[in-house]
Amino acid sequence: MKKLLYALLIAASASIFAGQAHAQVIVIANPGVKATEISKSDLRDVFTGNATSLKDGTRVVPILLKAGTAHEEFLQVYIGKSDSAYRAGWRSLVFSGQASMPKNLDPESAVVEFVAHNAGAIGYIGKATPHEGVKVIAVK
Amino acid sequence: MFNKYVASGTLAILGLSVCLHAQEFKIGNKDVQVHGFGTQGYVKTNDNNWLTMNTSDSGSGAFTDAGLNIGSQITSTLRVGGQVYDRKLGQLGDWHPLLDWAMADYRPKPWLGFRAGKVKTVLGLFTDSQDMDFANTFALLPQSVYPIDLRDASIAHLGGDIYGREKLGHNLGSIAYTAYGGRRSDNMHSGYPYLLSGLAGIYMTSYGGPVFGGDLRWNPPVRGLTVGMSRLNEMITGKGSYDGKLGIPAQPHYQENSKHDWTNQYYGRFVKEKLHAESEYRRYLRDQIIFSGLSWVETDIRGWYVGGGYQVNRWVEAGSYYSHYRIFPSGGAGVATSYPDAQTHDFDKVVTAKLTLNQYITVKVEGHFMDGNGSALYPAGFYSNVNPSGFANNTNALVVRTGFSF
Numbered sequence: 001m002k003k004l005l006y007a008l009l010i011a012a013s014a015s016i017f018a019g020q021a022h023a024q025v026i027v028i029a030n031p032g033v034k035a036t037e038i039s040k041s042d043l044r045d046v047f048t049g050n051a052t053s054l055k056d057g058t059r060v061v062p063i064l065l066k067a068g069t070a071h072e073e074f075l076q077v078y079i080g081k082s083d084s085a086y087r088a089g090w091r092s093l094v095f096s097g098q099a100s101m102p103k104n105l106d107p108e109s110a111v112v113e114f115v116a117h118n119a120g121a122i123g124y125i126g127k128a129t130p131h132e133g134v135k136v137i138a139v140k
Numbered sequence: 141m142f143n144k145y146v147a148s149g150t151l152a153i154l155g156l157s158v159c160l161h162a163q164e165f166k167i168g169n170k171d172v173q174v175h176g177f178g179t180q181g182y183v184k185t186n187d188n189n190w191l192t193m194n195t196s197d198s199g200s201g202a203f204t205d206a207g208l209n210i211g212s213q214i215t216s217t218l219r220v221g222g223q224v225y226d227r228k229l230g231q232l233g234d235w236h237p238l239l240d241w242a243m244a245d246y247r248p249k250p251w252l253g254f255r256a257g258k259v260k261t262v263l264g265l266f267t268d269s270q271d272m273d274f275a276n277t278f279a280l281l282p283q284s285v286y287p288i289d290l291r292d293a294s295i296a297h298l299g300g301d302i303y304g305r306e307k308l309g310h311n312l313g314s315i316a317y318t319a320y321g322g323r324r325s326d327n328m329h330s331g332y333p334y335l336l337s338g339l340a341g342i343y344m345t346s347y348g349g350p351v352f353g354g355d356l357r358w359n360p361p362v363r364g365l366t367v368g369m370s371r372l373n374e375m376i377t378g379k380g381s382y383d384g385k386l387g388i389p390a391q392p393h394y395q396e397n398s399k400h401d402w403t404n405q406y407y408g409r410f411v412k413e414k415l416h417a418e419s420e421y422r423r424y425l426r427d428q429i430i431f432s433g434l435s436w437v438e439t440d441i442r443g444w445y446v447g448g449g450y451q452v453n454r455w456v457e458a459g460s461y462y463s464h465y466r467i468f469p470s471g472g473a474g475v476a477t478s479y480p481d482a483q484t485h486d487f488d489k490v491v492t493a494k495l496t497l498n499q500y501i502t503v504k505v506e507g508h509f510m511d512g513n514g515s516a517l518y519p520a521g522f523y524s525n526v527n528p529s530g531f532a533n534n535t536n537a538l539v540v541r542t543g544f545s546f
Contacts, residue, residue, distance in 0.1 A: 052247070052250065080412065080413050085451070088545075091272065095207065096241075096272075097221055100213045101173055
């Protein structure tokens with residue numbers, strides 16, 4: 001019984017910490033993007049190539065991180081795929097002529113720089129990364 | 141054979157993956173991307189030669205393909221691009237490169253887009269992505285629905301598509317549609333012309349005709365689920381010569397035409413994190429006038445599969461499927477319509493391990509356990525051309541396939 005309670009405590013703690021870790025990724029967009037929030041499903045559609053615009057009609061261009069903690073968290077929380085499966089999905093679209101491969105940038109400051117200066121750009125970074133010149137989009 | 145093809149092909153893949161990355165450059169102020177992929181496979185069977193390769197002795201490495209594409213997003217609504225593809229699959233392909241697709245894609249609205257040129261055909265879950273070894277769990281997709289030897293029959297059409305995607309109200313998910321029309325024109329180094337040359341003494345010089353069809357898929361409000369259906373109608377004409385092998389007088393100007401030629405395909409797929417599961421059913425009915433009007437043949441082909449995969453860890457995925465193929469042949473003069481049961485079906489049980497070495501390279505090891513050979517009257521992987529002594533009922537096969545993409 002003690003072992004079970006202990007295991008449950010560990011699991012609960014892990015889920016709390018995991019929830020906190022999920023909050024460490026923020027979605028950023030070019031200031032010209034009108035939306036201030038986006039649904040999870042719309043965000044997933046944009047970053048999997050299923051959509052090229054938001055609900056308000058604004059055309060958006062997804063910008064990816066090459067690797068890193070923020071990238072892994074973004075995939076886990078919003079896409080639900082591993083990095084290799086995610087990139088394979090994009091390549092499937094490219095090789096069937098349905099999309100162009102989104103830009104992959106590194107480090108996070110390069111994502112901020114690109115998003116700030118390119119109309120319609122939307123990306124993701126760690127919460128602690130300086131992000132002057134871009135707007136943060138809330139994910140609901 | 142193993143050493144010659146497999147070693148050199150695998151080394152090429154490993155070498156290329158080290159130095160090749162997706163290339164991007166500018167023409168004017170437009171970004172242009174270059175991407176490519178390639179695979180090298182090895183197949184060994186315990187009996188019967190499979191997929192036109194000599195697989196039953198020491199195995200065959202005549203299983204190579206590659207593609208290279210170039211594309212550019214011209215404006216926010218217009219994209220252009222093209223892809224060249226080449227392969228050797230035993231006696232098929234034979235290193236005759238093809239223009240795989242080349243099109244302009246204009247999408248002014250999410251729910252309305254237009255593609256024109258040579259366009260990949262949307263038919264079921266994987267027709268337009270069947271060459272993308274990196275994206276698939278399996279070294280060979282279920283052959284009952286995606287026969288690799290008949291790739292040319294449905295891979296692309298010269299014409300146009302209207303397509304789009306729209307979210308449904310009342311939280312009903314989203315739908316995506318494609319409607320297309322155009323023309324199919326088969327490569328003469330594909331399975332059907334090869335079959336006819338061995339089976340019937342018919343030597344095709346052209347095979348194709350008008351096609352039209354559509355696809356409708358629904359993503360219901362269950363994350364990861366997709367269900368849909370596709371329909372393809374064709375009016376095919378084949379031309380060539382016939383040498384009189386089947387008792388009907390020889391015809392230097394042989395012709396065959398479709399009376400009815402259609403495919404219905406129904407599918408469902410569920411993807412959740414490390415797991416994916418899918419199933420499809422395809423019925424292909426082909427009713428033709430052959431021997432320049434002197435006879436007829438009908439093949440009613442029904443195939444389905446159920447399968448899936450699980451990502452065990454970041455490098456290894458395990459997968460399995462059961463593939464079920466049945467052909468119901470009938471025909472007139474010169475057409476054999478009575479076959480042993482083993483020739484009218486192929487039930488394939490498959491297990492796979494996929495190793496992802498990095499984002500560029502994959503290796504797959506796959507076992508096939510086939511009951512039947514489906515060799516009656518229409519290509520199904522087993523050809524009399526490379527099995528002149530006849531067919532064993534069952535075949536086990538080992539398939540190893542390495543691939544890269546960038």
